Amino acid sequence: MSGDVKKVVLAYSGGLDTSVILRWLQDHYGAEVVTFTADLGQGEELEPARKKAEMLGIKDIYVEDLREEFVRDYVFPMFRANALYEGTYLLGTSVARPLIAKRQIEIAKETGADAVAHGATGKGNDQVRFELGYYALKPDIKIIAPWREWDLTSRTKLIEYAEKHQIPVPKDKHGEPPFSQDANLLHISSEGKMLEDPWEAPDMDLVLSRMVSPEKAPDKAEEITIDFEKGDPTAINGEKLSPAALLTRLNELGGKHGIGCIDIVENRFIGMKSRGVYETPGGTVLFHARRAMESITLDRGAMHLKDELMPRYAELLYNGFWFSPEREMMQAAIDKGSELVSGSVRLKLYKGNCIITGRKSPNSLYDADIVTFEEDTVYDQRDAEGFIKLNALRLRLRGRLQGR
Known part of the structure; x- marks a missing residue:
């Protein structure tokens, strides 16, 4: 096998799983490994990932801040579509994968790598999302998915492998975390372990990290305004902000008031159902504000056509087809329809509720006469x-x- 792959770009978080994968790639394929760690606003310090990669002997290490690109080129276009998967999920994890895949392929081209690798399991959606992205951007790329290949089929075996190869194992990994989390600037998802039984209520004090529960939110409502230009938010309370800074501020405001947590059972692309608890405070506020902005600026026919396209758009994104021609065709229509979606929306945030209290636009189709x-x-x-x-x-x- 060593001759099949000479250099591989690994999507590397610095955690136990991808650190084991890094060493396994070296041992199993005899390949040189290039690590890529993306800052998508997950809220973690990424320098430890760099140091860990150095400790494991990696020479080509990429640690990049992609927050602005993530929000500007992926989150905002998705929100122009008002995309909701199965009526509830704002696609926080789904929308991050195409950017990671794109940058991995770019790094593969820059470094002359002939393969890419990811740490997604063989049961989830992310393996599909990553790999559809890889193939769309570099059809001849070799893909390594260790969870579908190796014999490290349990957490115990993973830890034993790590200890055998002097890979640091965090203390909490020995005791098994109560659930797994994935985070970026749009959302935090919590799945697995104690959350697997859809009848058992989650311990929100343990699960929530970006927001408080509505019960613990302030007793006083807070009113804010969001300004839009051509479908995208540009300012909060009159203050112009970059895409990433704006979403960060909305996360703070929504999180403070207990807005944006959902407990859902969704249908994974591969066929099984999955229960998850998702925190999307800023995205939830933005979703409601955008709908209010469109309500006075979009023609009825255009708005209803968007609503018809939305489930198809959301399903494409959920299933990993961001780079598909049909998603791009729909995006062009959606963006055309957003050209006049400009103005201001006023909202009241209160104990898990996002209440629209006003909207105005120079392009308003609302005629009081x-x-x-x-x-x-x-x-x-x-x-x-x-x-x-x-x-x-x-x-x-x-x-x-x-x-x-």
Whole structure:
């Protein structure tokens, strides 16, 4: 096997799993390993990952801050689609994988690597998301997925392998963490172990890390404004912010008021169901604000078409088809529809609730002269009679037939 792969780019977190993978790649394939660690806003110090890679003998080490690119080029385009998977999930993990895959392939080209590797298991969605991205961007790339190949089939074996090869094992790994977490600037997902029984209520004091529970949120509501330009948020309370800084601020505001936690059972792409607890405070606030902004700036036909496209868009992203032609086609239509989605939305944040209290736009289609209940000169109510009769024609014909 050693001749098959000469150099491999590993998506490397610095944790136990990917540290074992790093050494396993060296032993099993005899390959030179290049590590890539992405800062997507997970809230962890990444320098320890660099030092650990150095300690394990790695020469080419990439540690990169991708927060702005992540929010600007992946999170915001997804939010323009108002994407919700199965009506609830804001796709926080799903949207991060294409960027990691893209950068891995770029590094493979820069370093002359002939393979890429990831630490996703053979049961989850991430293996599909990573690998569809790899193949879309470099069709001839070799992919190594250790969890589908090796015989380290338990946490105990993983720890034994690490200790045998002098790979540091955090103390909490010996005692098994109560659940696994994945984090980025958009969300934190918690899955597995104590959360696997969908009937057992999660211990929110243990699970929540980016937000408080609604019960512990302040007793006083906080009102904020969010400004939009062409579908994307640009400012909070009048202060212009970069994409990553804006989402960070919304996380702080939403998290403070207990907004954005969901406990769901979802359908994984590979066929099984999975229970997870997801924290998306800033994304939840942004989702509601965007819908309010669109409500006065989008034409009815355009808005309803977006709502029809959304489930398909969300499913594509969830399943890993970010780089597919159909997602790009839908994105072009969605972005076209966002050109006039500009203005301001006012929201009240209170104990898990995100309440819209106002919206305004220079492109507003809301006309007070037409919708008023007072007397007006721009809408002849008698026109409604013909409108209703024309729409009722087929119903009346059917009714006559049934009445015979």
